[in-house]
Every structure is written in C-alpha cells, then in structure tokens.
Amino acid sequence: MMKLACSRTVSLLIFFLLLVSIFSIAEAQSCKPSGKLKGKKPPPRACNTENNSDCCEAGKFYDVYKCSPKVTGHTKAVLTINSFEKDGDGGGPSECDNKYHSDDTPVVALSTGWFNKKRRCLNFITIHGNGKSVKAKVVDECDSTMGCDAAHDYQPPCDNNIVDASKAVWKALGVPEKDWEAVLTINSFEEGGDGGGSSECDNKFHSDSTPMVALSTGWFNKKERCLNFIHGNGKSVKAMVVDECEIKIMIFSLHAITTLLMPPKLFGRP
Known part of the structure; x- marks a missing residue:
C-alpha cells in the first residue's frame, strides 16, 4: 500500500508545528534517487483518486529511492493523507500486518527508508500540532522503490520523505479537511x-x-x-x-x- 504526496501544498503554521514535533531531517540530497521508473497508463477505473491521489502518466519517468533522509537537523518533510481501507486509494492491505485499517483509526505509512524493512512496524509515533496530539501506529510502507502497478494502485512511487496518515490523524488534530497536506522547509537568512x-x-x-x-x-x-x-x-x-x-x-x-x-x-x- 502506498500513496504519492499530492502536488498541492498548504502554508499553515499548525502544519509546521505538527511536522517539527514529529521529526527533523537532513537535506534530501543526502538521499539520492537510485533510478527511474517509467510510468504507464492505468487501466480504466484502476487508479483510485480518493484524497487527490495522483495516477501514473504513460511515458513519464519517476524517481525511485531505496533510502530516506537521515534524522538529523534540517530539510523538508511532507505529511499526506491516505485511506488504509479496502478499496481505498492506498492499494492493497498494510504490509506490517496484512490487514486493512479503518479511516477512523490513526495509522501511518512511512517512506521506504524510514520504514526500514519493517523494523518500525507497529510502533507508535506521537504527532503534536494545533494544540493537540495523537498517537499513530506505523502499519505500512509508502513505497519509494516501486509504483505504477496494481499493487500500488497505479500511483507513482512515493517521495523519500513521506509520512502518509489516515484521516483519523488529521481529524484528531482539528485540521480542516481542505487543508489536509503540509510542507515544511528550512532556510538560511544569512548572507551567502x-x-x-x-x-x-x-x-x-x-x-x-x-x-x-x-x-x-x-x-x-x-x-x-x-x-x-x-x-x-x-x-x-x-x-x-x-x-x-x-x-x-x-x-x-x-x-x-x-x-x-x-x-x-x-x-x-x-
């Protein structure tokens, strides 16, 4: 199961607070693409566009990653929304337990590098934001190495810095549905x-x-x-x-x- 981050981003302070409370990460260039994946057009009605999911485009090349940025000081990280239910936009059952999960349950999928070959399966992370917090269980991988096939709902590979969260996570934080996506970056304001x-x-x-x-x-x-x-x-x-x-x-x-x-x-x- 996986889901690509939508292209739409939102500049809300609560999102920044949410993301920095989860983690800070080194610059993405420390984790370079391991190759390219050529997209193919999904069969009719094969790609579920729930939650504004992107579908693969025929002939387009997508970066694939075997790594995620190291957990250290500064970079951007993306929180996305995903359905872990059967017939949802997440694709097949979750990799950690081979089950589907209700959208009302706070669960997350991590990019391949952070997923770390299932070593983080069924652990909990606490997400803080908007004056609230929610514990979410790691149940799946947001696959950065593969995509554009039935197992991945004909969606492109995930970026290498994704925490893909169920609707329950966003609801618990009181975030309006129209704002359910976030991007955080760090910048130097110094000369040079x-x-x-x-x-x-x-x-x-x-x-x-x-x-x-x-x-x-x-x-x-x-x-x-x-x-x-x-x-x-x-x-x-x-x-x-x-x-x-x-x-x-x-x-x-x-x-x-x-x-x-x-x-x-x-x-x-x-």
Whole structure:
C-alpha cells in the first residue's frame, strides 16, 4: 500500500508545528534517487483518486529511492493523507500486518527508508500540532522503490520523505479537511545562504541563530506582517517575519525549528 504526496501544498503554521514535533531531517540530497521508473497508463477505473491521489502518466519517468533522509537537523518533510481501507486509494492491505485499517483509526505509512524493512512496524509515533496530539501506529510502507502497478494502485512511487496518515490523524488534530497536506522547509537568512538576497521587510540578512520566518505570499500580505512575531504549540518560540516566500510553503530559520523540536527520536533505534 502506498500513496504519492499530492502536488498541492498548504502554508499553515499548525502544519509546521505538527511536522517539527514529529521529526527533523537532513537535506534530501543526502538521499539520492537510485533510478527511474517509467510510468504507464492505468487501466480504466484502476487508479483510485480518493484524497487527490495522483495516477501514473504513460511515458513519464519517476524517481525511485531505496533510502530516506537521515534524522538529523534540517530539510523538508511532507505529511499526506491516505485511506488504509479496502478499496481505498492506498492499494492493497498494510504490509506490517496484512490487514486493512479503518479511516477512523490513526495509522501511518512511512517512506521506504524510514520504514526500514519493517523494523518500525507497529510502533507508535506521537504527532503534536494545533494544540493537540495523537498517537499513530506505523502499519505500512509508502513505497519509494516501486509504483505504477496494481499493487500500488497505479500511483507513482512515493517521495523519500513521506509520512502518509489516515484521516483519523488529521481529524484528531482539528485540521480542516481542505487543508489536509503540509510542507515544511528550512532556510538560511544569512548572507551567502540559500535564502538568496536580503530580507524584504528590512533589506537585511539575519543570523541563523535568530528565530526568523518567511511567509508565503498570501500570509505575507504585501508586507503588512513584516517584523511581527508568530508563536504557537505550547512550547512556543517567537519568530519574526522578515521575508516573503513566493510559493505555498512556510520557511523557518533553523533556530526556530530546533527550539520547537522534541528530542530527535522519531522512530527509536532501527
């Protein structure tokens, strides 16, 4: 069973808080594609598009991975929604127990590297966000090595940084259904860093040891939120808005992320 992350992303603070409470991860380039998979057109009605799932495209080449990013300091991670029920968009039964699971049960599938050859099967992770938390059981692999066949519901291979969660997880966190997907990234606001030029709010660079954020265009609101502070999740860290992110993600300095992080023991020892 697996599900590709949808292309749609959402820039909500609660999603950032949710994801950083799960884990922080090294940059994706530490885990490079192991090859390509050529897509083929699914048979009629063979690809279930529930939860906005993508279907394979004939002739398109998809990256495949045997690894996932290491659990360390900073990168982006994607939380997606999946149905683990029979005839749902997840495909076949869960790999850990060969069973289907109700959408009302908090369960997750992990990308191949994090799944680690079933070593994390039936362990629980605690997901914090939106002032709430939920325990979810690892029951399946979000296959990063294969796809575009019946066993994978004719969906492309998963990316290497996916936590694919049942509806129960999102409901438990009180997240509106229209917002059920998230992307988190980390950015350097220093001169010469990956953030590019100086910050739009004050035309300055900022130390990575200072909690700073860039907001997507809508939240940035034509500089109206410049130099304001945001906070949340109980443990909170105040982070100043200094820049605009012109795509639908929210970018945080490393200090803002590490201040909010739980101890980096997402999955325990392999």
